[in-house]
Amino acid sequence: MKAALWGLLHMAALVSFPVAIGFGVQAVVDGSGGRLALAGGLIAGLTALTALGDTMLHRAAITNWITAAARVQQLLARKAVELGSTLTRRVAAGEVVAVSTGDVEKIGWFVEALSRFTAAAITTVGVCVALIIYQPALGMVVALGVPALALAVFPLLPRATRRADEQREKAGRATELASDTVAGLRVLRGIGGEELFLDRYRRASQEVRTAAVRSARMWALIAAVQVALPGLLMIGVVWYGATLAREGQISVGELVTVYSAVTFLLFPLRNFEEIAMAYSFSRPSARRAARVLGLRRSSYGAEGSGAGTAADGPDGEKFGGDLYDPASGMLAPAGQLTAVVCGDPDLAGRLADRLGGHAPDDDEDNKGKAGGGAAEAEPGRTPSALLGGVRLDEVPLAAARRAVLVQDKDPVLLSGTLAELLDVPRSGAVTVTEALEAAQCGDVLDALAQASVDGSGAADPLHARITERGRSLSGGQRQRLALARSLVTDPEVLVLDEPTSAVDSHTEARIAQGLRQLRTGRTTVVFTSSPLLLDRADRVVFVRDGKAAAAGLHRELLGTEYAYRAVVTREPDEPAEPAEADLDTDHDANGHGAKGHDATGPRAAGRIGKIGESA
Template structure:
C-alpha cells in the first residue's frame, strides 16, 4: 500500500482483544511494506558497517605502501558511501510510508466504528478519549509499527558485524561479540520503570485532552453561568500534571541513553587498550586495529534503535490499548445480514419499557430522567443495552437488521446533534427519500431567522444555502444549531423519526411553530419525540409517560395533565410542596364555591376583584403555572 492509494478500500477486521495483539495485527497487515523497509534497512546498515573495513584496508595499504590496495580501498569507500545514501533514502521513504499507512488504517477503523455505533459511542467512551485515540494515539501506534522493521535491520546488522569481526580478527572480535550484547541488554532492567512512567504520562495526557474537549464543547454554557475560570483552572492543573509526568518520563529515557553512551565508551576503551597490546606484540596489524575500532564507533548508530524500539513500544502500548478498547465496542447483538432487504414497517415497540409508537402517528414520550430518555432513544435506534431486549419495528427486531437498513428505517436525533463544518447546502446534503424539499424542512424547523443570520454574516454568499457554517456550528446559538439539525433530520424523511428534546434551546413562540410544522410535515409517518414541552405534547396523537423504565400511562396531553399527578409534575415542573398547595387550594375553592365567592379550582370570583389573597397566591404556584401553559398552547 502506497500513500497515494489511501484510503484503504477495506481496512480489515482488527484484532482488538488487547493492545499488543492489535499492534501485531497492524504489523501483519503491512507485511509487504515491512519487508521493503527491512531490505532497504539491511542495505543501509550493512553499508555503514562496511565503512570500517574500507578504512582499515586503506590504512593498512598506506602502512604497506601499496598504491593498488589504496585505490581499491578508495573505490570500496565510494561504493559504500553510495550504498549508505541509497539505503538511507529509501529506508526513510519506506518507513514514513509504513507510519502513515498504519496511522491511516487505524483512523479508518475508528471512523468506521464511530459510524457503526453513532451516538452510542460517546455514551460508552468519553468524547475526549475518542479525540485522544484518533489524534495523538494514532501517531504513537504508527511510530512503533514503522520502527519494527528498522530495529530488525539494525539487529541483523549487529549480528553480522560481530560474526564478521570474529572471523576477521578473532582476538578482538570475541571481545566485541561479547560486549555488544551486554551493551544492548544492560538497560533492560530500567525499561519496565520507563514504560510505567510513559503509561502514566499518556494517561494524564488523555485526561487533559478529555477535559479540554469537554470544556470547549460547553464553553458557551460555562460563560453563561460564570464557570469558565473554574474549568480553565482545572485544565491548568491537568496540564501541569502532564508536564510533570513528561519530565519524569524524559529523565528515565535520558538515563537509559546515558547508560548506553557510557557503556559504549567503556567498550571502545577496552577494545583500543586490548588492541594496542596486540599490535605491540605484532599479533594484529594496524589496519585490523583501525577496522575493529571503527566498527565499534559506527555500531553505536544501529544500537540506538534498541532504545528507540523500547521507547516506541512504551508509548504505543497504552495508545494501542485505548484504540483496541474503542474498536472492541459492538452493538449488543450482531447481525448476520439474513434480514437484508427493504426496511420493515409497522408499529415501533420496545419490550423493555412497553413503549408503543403506532405506525403513522405522532407519539410524544415524557420521561422525568433525561439520561433515561437518552438511553431509550438510543435503544429505539437499534442499539439495545443488552441482547434480548431489541426494539421491534413491525415484526422485525431492529438489531437483527443490517445497520444501514436499520438506520434507513429509524433515524434518531439525540439531544446534542453535531453540525459539521461546510456550507448549509452541504449540511443538508444527506441521504433522503426526496419527498421533503430543503425549503420545506427549513420552514418546518422555523429556520427563517437562521437563514437571515447566515446571509448577513457571509460576505461572499448571496444565497444563505452557500453560507459557511463553522466547526460544530460554534458561530450559531444553541437554538439555531438545534433547528438546523432538526431540518437535516426532516429532510431524510425516514420511516420512523425519533427526536430527543428537539426544542430544548428555543423560545416558546418558536417552539409552537416547530410543533405545528413537525406535525404537518410528518403526517402519515411515524414520529417519536422525547419532550416535556406542553406545546409539543399538545400536538401529539398520543402521549406516553415512562417512569422508572416502564410505560405507566398513555393518553393525550390534556387528559393526562388533569388525571395523572406524576405526568403533571414532570410537565409543569411542580414540586411536592406545590402539588400539596394546589390540592389544598382546589379543596378550599370548592368549599368557597358553595356561597358564590370563588370558583372551583381556587380561581377568585367576581366579587374578589380578580386577585387572590397573599396566602392563596403562594399556594397557587403549580396551578398558575399550569394555567399559563394551557394559555400558550391555545394561543399557538
C-alpha cells in the same frame, strides 16, 4: 518488507566501512599504493551505497508510518460513523481525540521503527559472526558485549512505560477539559464561571507537565545507559586489542578493523533503544485504539445475523411497524406521533440510542430479561429495540439507519453552505422548503443572508455559509436547522431528543404543528417535557426509573399521574395515590386545572392504558 530491505542495504554498507578502513591502514603500513587506491575506491562505493540505502529507507519508513497512522484513523472514523452519538457516551470525548491524534502517531512510529530495527538486528548479528571468524579473540568480546548492551535497558522499560501511560492519561483528561470548556464558553461567560474552569485547566496542565518531566527523566536515564555501556565496551575492546597487538597476535590493520567495526556498531544499537521506546509508547496506544475499535453498535447479536427478515432480504426491501423497546417497555405505534417524557435526561439519551439500534454494554439501567413477549436478553445484556418485530441490532447498519433516524440532543452542524448541510440521503417525499418551513427556519435564513460576506446568501439563502458548528447562530437557530436536516431525510421512523429545548414558546408551538403535519403517516418519537409538544402527540409515554409507567394523552396523564405532572409542570412530586377531590379536576395542555370537566373521570381512566397492556 521494502523498508527492511533498504535498511539492510544501508546498514550493511555502513558497517562495511571498517573493512575498507582497515585495508587502507594496512596498505599504508605496508607501503602499497595500489592497495591504498583500492581502499579509497571501496570507501567511495560504500559511501554511494550508504547514501542510496539511507534515502530509500527514510522514504519507505515514513511511508509505512503515514500509511499505518492513516489506516488506523480511517478505522476510527468508520467506527465513529457506525456508533454515531453513542460513541462519546461510551468513551470520553477527550479519549477519542487523544486516540485519533496522538495514539495513531505512536502506532505509526512503531511501524516505522520496526523496519529499521529489523535491518539493524540482522546487521548486528552478521557483524558479530564476521568478527568471530575474522579475529576470534576480539570478535568473541564483541559478540558477548553487544547483546548485553541491547538488553541492558529492558529492566528500565516497565517503569518508563508506566510513567508514559500516566502522562498520556493526564493529557487525555486535560484535552477533555479543554474541549468541554471551549464548547461551553458562552455559557461560562454568562454565569462568570470561566475563571473557575481556567483554574481547573491550569491545574490539569501542570499535572501533565509534571508527569511529562517524570517520564522524560526515565527516558533520559535509558539514553544515558545506552551511551555509557557502549563506551565501556569500546574501552575494553581497545585495551584488549592493544594488548594483543603488542604481543604480536594481531596486526595493526586487524586492530583498526575491529575497533572501527565496534564504532560503527553503535549506530545500529541506537535502533534498539528507539524500538524499545516505540514499543513502550505504542503498546498502550494500540490497546486504547483497539478498545475503541472493539465497540459494537449493540450489546449482543452478530452483525448481519437474523437472515430471513425483510430488512436484509436480497432485494433490500424496507421494513417497518411498531417501534418497541423491551428494556423499558416503551411502545411507539406505527404512523403516530409519540412523545416520551423521562425525568432523567441521561436515561432519555440512552433510550433514544437503543431506539436507533444501539444498545450500549454499559447501560446499567435496563438489564435482565425482556418482557412483553419480545426476544429475551442475555443475562447482564441490554435487549435491542424492535421495529415491526425485527431486532434492530440484527439487521445491517445501513438498513437500520435507513429505517430509523435519531437526532441527538446536541446535533452538530458542519461548516459549509446551507444547501450542503441539507444535502443528505433522503426519500425525496419532503422538499427542502417544506422541511425549513416545518422547522420554522424563516428567521434563520434571514440571519444567514444578512451575515453572508460575499453576497451569495442574499440572493439565495441556501448558498449562505454556516460557520463551524454553527457558532455564529444562536442555540435555537442551530436546533431548528438540525431539525430541518432530520425532516428532509423523511425516514420511516424519526427519533428526536429535545428538539425544541432552545426555542421560545411561540416558535415551539408552530414547530409542533409543522412537525405533526409533515410527519403524518410516519412514526415519530419525540423526547420532550414541553406541554406544547405533548399536547400535539397522538400518544404520550411516561418513563420512570427506566420503565414505561403509563401511556395515554397528555391531558389525561396530567390528571392521573402525579409523577408525570411533576416532570411536565416542574411541580414538586406528590403522593402516588391521588386525592378524591383531584379526580374531578381537568387540566389543559399547560397543566392549569379547570372544574366542570369529566376528562379525569372513569371514562377518561378507561382510555389510559399501562404500557404493558398496550404492548
